[in-house]
Amino acid sequence: MKDAGSKKKLSSEQREELFKALKARFEKNMNRHIGLEWAKVQAKLEANAGKLWSLNEMEDTGGEPDVVGHDKKTGEYIFFDCSPESPKGRAAVCYDREALDSRKEHKPRDSAVDMAEAMGVELLTEEQYHELQKLGEFDKKTTTWVKTPADVRKLGGALFGDCRFGRVFIYHNGAQSYYSARGFRASLRV
Template identity: 65%
Template sequence: MSSTKKELSAEQWESLLNTLKARFEKYRNRHEGLDWADVQAKLEVSLSAGQVSAEKLWSLHEMERTGGEPDVIGQDTKTGEYIFYDCSAESPKGRRSVCYDRKALEARKENKPATSALDMAAEMGIDLLTEEDYRKLQQLGNFDMKTSSWIVTPDEIRKLGGALFCDFRYNMVFVYHNGADSYYAARAFRGSLRI
């Protein structure tokens, strides 16, 4: 369960750090040219830097807790921030069966899902992947070969009631549309976080 203060206990932090380190070492192709010691130092600075930074670590923990298996996929050369994406093989299990946004959730007359992708992402403090992000992720491995993931939808499409999602089939990324109020057991969303 998430804490209302959005802070991690010492045990949660230690467990998260060990998990992230093991994943970083296992999937070196995702972050060529980056060193774990530098990433860990940045995370530890965030831990002691104040509330906003501590909340980012809580967000990273939420990505892990909901099945996203976050990993470093790059570093912003201008800001120095490390970029984390959800790198679980399939769309995160703890975020499935959600419609696209609050408007879609409220529009459903019956059989409403518990929440929406945008609401859940906001609560977690992460951003949904864009189509560009999703394509970048797929260059690092094969993801969503059995599931699909909501992505950021352009306003023009959303205003007409639609929303976009992606998956990976036949060695290719496919971008599809659906009613924003739809939800499926095999569709969640992937997020990104900068620290």
């Protein structure tokens, strides 16, 4: 991952490669964005280099971002990580900085909240996670941290979800926990 303090701009080659991957994914999964046109999405992305950099971070860490909606009020396109399993480049992280700092030994390399902030993205909320699961079956072998309400986090917990037995489950765990099969999925509005 690039240094969070860097210029956050992609080279022309990186842009071209990213647009190629995003367009192919968009066209392959039209059920995720019925009625939307790639040309309009690309035009919006071309006008926002910072958001394009964030999408590239999502792609580079294995998220397979794709358009899942369009906010008619703001004109923004909504991207979610649509990889079949929780992104590998974001696995084995605890929930947030407080959880990371609380571990005295065997610390994970990072936290989901810190990584998302460095990438310029947001963790999926519970509601968004359920929306994602309506588009297919995700996290059949992995689990995904989701944005945790303050009252749960205050008590030391954090929420995660998965899809098992044909159902979507939201569970809780200590925020300081981390597993090789648990990462986080991101959302980005462009």
